[in-house]
Amino acid sequence: MHIQPILVALRRHKAGTVLIALQIALTLAIVCNALFIIHERVAHISEPSGVDEADLFVIANQWGAQYSTQETVERIQQDIATLRQLPSVQEASAANSYPMRGVGWDNFITMQPDQRAPTSDAAYFTGDENFLRTLGVKLIAGRDFRPEEVQNMGLRQNVATPVAIITKAMADKLFPKGEALGKTFYAMTSTPITVIGIVDVLHRGDVSTWSAPYAGESMVVPIRLAVPSGLFYIVRAKSGQLAAAMREAPKALYAENRMRIIDPKDGLLSFAQVRHRAFERDRGMAILMGIICVVLLAITAAGIVGLTSFWVGQRRRQIGVRRALGATHRDILNYFMTENLLISLGGLAIGVLLAFGLNLWLVTRFTLAMLPLTYVLGGVVILLLLGQGAVFAPALRASRVPPIEATRPA
């Protein structure tokens, strides 16, 4: 295929050529950045929680009456016992928060009591000896809490615990040289906290961007929180009996003590719902970006079809002449396919620059990560295929122009 004659012909259609190339360039720039944003959000959405998601649900319990700390502790233990007695419930535990709650407690972590800049900002879970077992978190080193280690913490109280179980991610951050077990750190108190256990994965309560640098860094302290609100019962149903357990649990709790608030809207959530709610915004953004990509590609394709169709109509006579002089169907088809390829390549060359430029701007303005080259290459391939696909129908029509057209006026 000779490229020279195509280039000469294109020079006579500058406006159309430039428009298609420009459209392809902009589409590439936006599509590969949008795909990258989708990828980032989807990666965030599918982060592992580390818990047994299929069988878990959470009850946000608030007391309707004023209890002392000791009374509250008794009520909580009574509630947990009630929940455990249900035939569909495997295990239950009370805690201050749970993974992917959307918001959560976090404490600055330092290695020395007087250290100014914190080493980490860890998600802070309070739980008793059943917390890890209920969640189904995998303990990979050390031991779980003993019942006698668990302290009560009432409203307006601060309790400093000497021990904690931390995640592997947090252990790696605090003790990069390894062997975190038995070592100490500080969490905003002057009491050193000894690591007695390490769990594999336990997602933070918070899911927003600011906590991304501390992803997976969570700690559990042996505290039984005895407060009127802000308390969660984490319940693990027996395998396959989640729906039944979620029906029975609130009824059983209300039957035991009516002086409580379980919000009808979000007081009772299965873990699937928890995950769904936590990432609702990210999912929305990913879907929106997906729609934008599809519509953009469709519009670009339609533009190519329209313009090429016009060119084919305009050149019927020339095509007839070429056919009369011996060009085959395939020659004509190739001519238009190559022409589109050249325009696409030109547009994509500008588009690659635009894509990185746009990404640079997004990085500075919207804290997006750097665009990997694979996304640009992927975008280039998509747009090349799109261009060739869009041009195929008009090109095929061109190749069917009979040689007799040469003798007819345009």
Place this chain on the structure above:
Amino acid sequence: MLSYYFHLAIRSLRHNKVLTGLMVLAIAVGIGASMTTLTVMHLLSGNPLPGKSDVLFYAQVDPNPNGAASRHQEPPDKLDYQSAIDLWSKHNADRQALVVESPVKLSAPDVKRPPSMGMLMSTTADFFTMFDVPFQYGGSWTGEDDARRSRVAVISSELNDRLYGGVNSVGRTLRLRNDDVRIVGVLKPWRPAPQFYDVAGGRFSQGQTADYYAKPEDAFTPFYTGLEVNDGHFEQFNCWDAPKVPGHLMGAGCEWIGLWVELDSKAKVTSYRSFLANYAAQQKALGRISYADNTRLRDLMDWLQFNQVVPSDVRLQAWLALSFLVICLCNTVGLLLVKFLRRSGEIGIRRALGASRRQIFAQCLIEASVIGVFGGAGGWLLTLVGLGLVRRQPVAYADLAHLDVSMFGLTFLLAVLVSAFAGTLPALRASRIAPALQLKTL
């Protein structure tokens, strides 16, 4: 002549329905996407208190007694208890209001309804006049109530509807946690966007600022009253020293209170600035704080801008939609070019029969504008659909999304401008067609 061109345009557009449909669709999609996001931007970046925003100021000092200098380029977004009370009780501004928000359990002893959780604003009497808060029944409490720590409250219209079915509830009793307060005022529906007086910490939020557009609090009480009835439930913005009793922040090393002041003249602003500076210098001399030169007094809009209140997702979507429009524009230019040049023969004849270049140009431009009007109508429908989708999003500003008159007008203006702009180049090309050449090929 114009109506003839219009007639010609309709004829020509009906001639090739697919191409026309494609152009109308491209413009409609571009306009729909841009107008949806621009409307949301417009609603979120507006002035919540037009006419008054330039006399309202947010005061900041840096109460930190220690800490590394490099981390204190900006003072913290809120004040500690001591500084807030010191600055407020001097009454050096025309009006001043302390603000602190906290979650509270709400119930009414004489209404049979289970208690619910709501938000409580502990503030001072000037709040309502400063921020032009509209009252439905009753009115604000007085400065004396502030001093006496009176058990009174102003409630939102929403809470009034929920608890009392919207009737005048002034004089009735509201229970905040375990204490009873007397209702002295009920607000009219009031929905400033953003909820500007609570905005703080935007620079740490990584652009996730949608919650600044939440609804105002359910109940408002005098500052000290709120601190007493809801003790133990206050949240710190930041602490340099962990509070001994969580949720009880009076006297703790925590920043948690906002101070708004109203200053009617430039001179007063200058004098308030020096008042802040003097206060910080005096406190440094007393050894309570370590950064005397770190005070700020931003006006309302500056404070909102400093906090970048418009969520980054919204800004990102607006930029994307605009670039989307540019691509749609490219597309339309290309297709119009095709359409006009395909009629070269016809244009050649008209030129030969005496039409001037200007007339051809006008004719083509009118055809482009007709497409613009149809595209605008489609874009308007798509904008309504888009805003409907925004309203279904789980974000605090969802209920704000609606198309106001100005944005409705802008939709059509944008559509016609876009299509006229798109039509200019193709129309110019069409008007330059040499008649002789075209006639020869006929």
